[in-house]
Amino acid sequence: MTTTHQRRVAVVTGGSRGIGRATARRLAADDFAVLVGYAGNRALAEEAVAEIAADGGTARAVQADVADEEQVAAVFDAAENDFGGVDAVVNAAGRMALAPVAELDLAELDAVHRTNIRGTFVVARQAARRLRAGGTLVTFSTSVVGLAPPGYGAYSASKGAVEALTPILARELRGRDVTVNAVAPGPTATDLFLDGKDEETVARLAAQPPLERLGTPADIAEVVAFLASPAGHWVNGQVVRANGGII
Template sequence: MSTSTPRVALVTGGSGGIGRTVVERLAADGFAVAVHYAGNEARAKAVVAEVQASGGQAIAVGGDVADEVAMAAAFDAAEAAFGGIDVVVNTAGIMLLSPIATLDLADLDRMHRTNIRGTFVVSQLAANRLRGGGALVNFSTSVTRTKFTTYGAYVASKAAVESITLILARELRGKDITVNAVAPGPTATPLFLNGKDEQTIQNLAGAVPLQRLGQPEDIAETVAFLAGPARWVNGQVIYTNGGLA
């Protein structure tokens, strides 16, 4: 792969958690990467600096994923810097847990805005702006299968993500663009670990046949597959969860 004309990826939520690891993996695979952030520009710029220090190409782009004007500007910035976009990985999302009976409806609205509208906005832009041979990778969750209590509203938003993904894959017939979703299981990120006691963490790890939590690198491996060689995988939800469900 020529270093002067790399494939280009835009990673939403690329400044932290799974998104950051995805950025690092795609950069290692030779992609130029636009590292998207919603609020923490300094952290995104730190990721960019790490990629550049390793010999890669990266820029930081900001914006609320649910704001179509802001996200169009992010796509514009990636295209201006690198000449086009080949892969969009949409890791941006929020998770607010509560029993359905007592959920604060403001939390429902927040998740709907980021997880559903945000996915729709990013998917719509990707559908119109990805180059041929490109890929869109959205993010769901394995809890759509495991049905853990307190996850009702979050899972509802991710079920919508899966529906958007599967239908868009079929709507892009003839464009040579794949559209898939990755559905991680319990993964050792700060977001996942925050607020959980050691017993809860061990119980979740023990529920997996491989007897451990996923690592962000495990998820990035699946993304790299879908972003690169997996041209015959399209319109699918890939459950990357160690066999949890």
């Protein structure tokens, strides 16, 4: 008797750049068909899809604002219609605004929270409804939540909300054989992290971990790939601080 192999399917928001792009490529290497979600830059998203195809993988780019319920539902519809279902959801879309609390423009606060809190919630709702048995949802926090550096109030508060949501959803999915975890990177060499930082600041942050370097998107993608694999399925309801050992 021949057993038909069912290809697993991943939805990766923020998949056109940085950690999301590295994660999409890494999951494709594990034979996931990947929906690359992107907010606005179609050219970057298509580059990500082309990279995956060049490696022998399968991917499609779909535009969606993660805070828009209808657009996010359409991404999941595409995954089901094109590839048959959803087995992994990685919400790597994020927004950052840095300023002291006393000086932060409240419009920036609203924008950060719309993407990072509402966006996580909207994606998580669809994941909770649609993930197949054996599947996983990976949300994104930040090690800044524990490190508490000045200037990160809005960003850290938004990611603290993600950390609060993650174990609750894991418990709500009891009986579904679906895991929910958050990955909390430390300083990682992405455009989002490097934007606005001078060389001295970057060097100081790179020296913080005992491993004495910045993380790379590939470092974080490996953690996500583990959580999305059968080997990582016993990890559930956790925040994984992938930061090279920063305390």
